[in-house]
Amino acid sequence: VNPWLVRMLMVFTVSGGCVLAFSEAKPENGVLSDSSEADSKKKKVVVLGTGWAGINFLKTLKNPSYDVQVISPRNYFVFTPLLPSVTCGTLEPRSIVEPVRNIVRKKNVNIHYWEAECFKIDAENKKVYCRSNIAGNLNEKEEIDVDYDYLVIAIGAPANTFNIPGVAENCHFLKEMEDAQKIRRTVIDCFERASLPNLSDDERKRILHFVVVGGGPTGVEFSAGLHDYVKEDLVRLYPKVKEAVKITLLEATDHILNMFDKRITAFAEEKFQRDGIDVKTGAMVVKVSDKEILVKNGGGTSTMPYGMVVWATGIGTRPIITEFMKQIGQGNRRALLTDEWLRVEGCDGIYALGDCATINQRRVMEDILAIFRKADKDKSGTLTVKEFQEVIDDIRERYPQVALYLKNKHMRTLVDLLKDSKGDAVKGSVEVNLEEFKSALSQVDSQMKNLPPTAQVAAQQGTYLADCFNRMEKCERNPEGPLRFRCEGRHRFHPFRYKHLGQFAPLGGEQTAAQLPGDWVSIGHSTQWLWYSVYASNDVEVGTALKMSNQPPEKINILVCPEVKT
Ligand code: FAD
Ligand code: NAI
Missing domain, CATH: 3.50.50.100 (FAD/NAD(P)-binding domain)
Known part of the structure; x- marks a missing residue:
């Protein structure tokens, strides 16, 4: 197996921050500790959810200037890629969970965990309403309302029944x-x-x-x-x-x-x-x-x-999210719309990430068009090659998903599409017809699609957002993000950039398929070992529990070949 692949795939889990502790999660009741006067001056951050997005946010948050309340009906994190192994007894539940209290006790940030479920978000008064969920019983008598300065919504999504009867x-x-x-x-x-x-x-x-x-x-x-x-x-x-x-x-x-x-x-x-x-x-x-x-x-x-x-027909929407979307005028959608900084559109101080959220791609496209309009100062529809390159660089910096397509050699790049739509870079200028450019963009748009609802996306978003919170004050003073379009000045942070590190599909019989960046595909027994290595790299116990032997696989059946997509 290519060692580069192994290394890269190891990074997949580690970069997601999913280092597992593998100790038994015992239900613990959330206890709110006394707040000192100093604490009361801290900005209140409320985190809803302890899944991939919420936990990676908490693990990355380092800045002690926040007072954090974590609210989730689940007092442990679940490593979902290994959940199917629990259904068949290959793994025991305790091997793939990490107690939330284990995570928060190691932090230098004030973090309090409450085992409760949020049932209402009041964006106007900056409050969330919750019910305790001790031992799986939602208790109406134990209702809690919590104020926030910043709200991080990371409550995932339920299984979708499509309301099919039965x-x-x-x-x-x-x-x-x-x-x-x-x-x-x-x-x-x-x-x-x-x-x-x-x-x-x-x-x-x-x-x-x-x-x-x-x-x-x-x-x-x-x-x-x-x-x-x-x-x-x-x-x-x-x-x-x-x-x-x-x-x-x-x-x-x-x-x-x-x-x-x-x-x-x-x-x-x-x-x-x-x-x-x-x-x-x-x-x-x-x-x-x-x-x-x-x-x-x-x-x-x-x-x-x-x-x-x-x-197993995919994911739907939690009722609290449906209600909240109505409240803030986002209509009836599957997930909360955010901008590229993960801020919920139409709200102040509210962020949404993971399976319950989606980045508004339409806005991204509008912004890209605006970048072009701005670059075309004399409205001639012509850009010099240098201007054109700057536009592309700007898009690259602001919109990593588009950049992903720009970078991917095997796809028709945005530049190609532009050249098709007109423009002749060789002659020193690029003639840009905005209407044609728009249609070129719509092709990129359809290729871009929304980010998939996966652990990889959720984990990276959690890490990204915590990193923004860690540097909030510094970035208020010295914004580091790209120039903004709608408002004056620079944005405080870079937009969220998703790095796709590949995807596994275990197919049974010690065979796994992996789709890796750059259209690399790997299938077979060796890929199963790759899969083991990625997860076993988190803790040896998983490897043992997965019944791994010390012997290398008997039959190697690996296929690795990039495919050029047109
Ligand atoms: P979740 O991880 O679902 O976490 C949501 C959290 O919110 C939970 O703690 C929940 O208790 C809490 N919560 C729910 N309601 C409330 C409420 N009202 N108030 C407060 N808290 C609430 N993705 C991959 O990338 N690779 C894989 O191999 C992979 N395998 C998977 C295997 C299975 C069987 C499944 C089901 C999913 C798999 N996924 C995989 C997808 C991945 O698990 C999800 O995309 C990921 O869990 C989303 O993270 P999240 O933090 O948004 O939500
Ligand atoms: P999915 O949305 O990926 O697939 C659901 C499938 O159910 C679709 O193929 C759909 O056509 C089918 N379907 C829908 N309604 C149906 C019906 N009434 N009758 C028959 N078929 C129907 O859902 P899944 O597998 O739960 O995955 C959800 C998310 O989690 C995805 O983003 C996926 O990538 C991620 N995930 C990733 C894994 C991995 O990387 N190994 C493992 C599990 C999930």
Whole structure:
């Protein structure tokens, strides 16, 4: 394996700040410590959520001039990439969590944690309203309201049911630790139930039919893990029922793992076919009853009896976010709109990051157009090559996502698009027709898409924002960001820059696919080792728990080839 890849992938987790402590998370009640007079002068920062975004914010925050209240119903951080391993018993829950109190006690910043759930944000009065959530019981009598100067919203997103009838009542989800533990118990329950005497063959088959809905990374990873669990462990424990076991993966679109490179998609589909996982594409689930699933496939519908369903069709919106968006006039969207500095649009002192937020790309495009208009001082529609280069540099500095496309050699760059739209750099000037430029930008826009709701994005946003908070005073005096458009002067900070470090998809049977920056794809046993190394680099215990042997893998099957996209 290319050592550069290993190093880079190690950086992925470490740069996300996800160093795990692996001690057992015990529920602890949040206790508000007495505030001294000095503390009362500090700026109050309220952080909602202890997931990837919230925890990375807390880990990076160093400046002691804040008084921080952390509010979350979960008093521990979960390393979600390893959550599917808990469903099959490969990992124990305590191996992938880190108690929040363990994190905050090491800080030199005043941080108080409350185990509570925020149910209302009042942006006008700078207050959040919360209910305690001790032992999983939301207690209306234990309501708390908390004032803030700065609010950091990092409450993630729930599983999306699309309001499909019966989903909430009959399906399992895979978002939280409790979900993973429940799935694990239910799988065993199905095997025990199917082993009871006096069952018809049909009934036994129904009970042992495991259906996964959604062929995204969650559904695929879980299906692969379940297949290994059944094949390696459960059929030995329940040999009499092994013939009745079936795993079906239902995906509404034409392929599973749509967001990955097509070589990974094809590999995963073929591997699942070989493993006997029944992948049905073009299969949209429209209703789930207690024993049957209604599937729309092609022109018609069919029913499918099941024993357990895991619903993995992506993420939705928390009701508190929906309410808040209405309050601040953001309408009915999936996620809170922020600018590139992660500030919630239309609010003062409120930041949103991770799965509950999205950066407003339309604004980015408008700003880029404005950069051009500003550079075209005499309104001739012509820029010198130097001016043109400055414009590109400016875009590069302000909008890293666009810069990502500018940098990526394998894609048509913005510069190419501009040259197409007119302009002749060779002659010393670039003629820019704004209308054509706009249409060129819209092509970049459609390629840019929104940042994906992943741990990588959430972790980097948490780190970025804490870094801004750490330097807040200094940057008020000496702004370091690029010149701003709408207001006078420079912005205090650089905008958020996302660095994509690649994505893994474990496919079972000790095989993993990885899509790395620059369109590098790696699939096979060695990639599984790469995956182990990345996570084991966080703590040896994970490696042990993942049943790693000291021997190198028997079969190396690695494919690494960049592909030129046009
Ligand atoms: P979360 O991590 O979901 O954290 C939200 C926090 O807010 C939680 O602490 C929650 O308790 C708290 N909260 C919720 N409601 C409230 C409220 N009302 N008030 C206060 N607090 C609240 N991404 C990757 O990049 N790579 C992977 O390999 C990967 N694997 C994944 C595997 C699985 C099974 C899943 C489900 C996701 C995976 N992801 C992966 C996606 C990644 O986990 C999410 O993108 C990431 O968790 C988002 O971080 P977040 O901080 O926004 O939200
Ligand atoms: P997803 O949104 O990525 O995929 C959901 C899938 O469900 C889609 O393919 C969609 O077409 C399908 N679907 C939707 N409704 C359906 C229906 N009614 N019937 C059948 N199929 C339906 O969701 P997922 O996998 O939960 O991932 C959420 C986020 O977390 C993504 O951003 C993903 O990248 C990230 N993640 C990353 C992982 C990794 O990098 N290994 C692992 C898990 C999640």
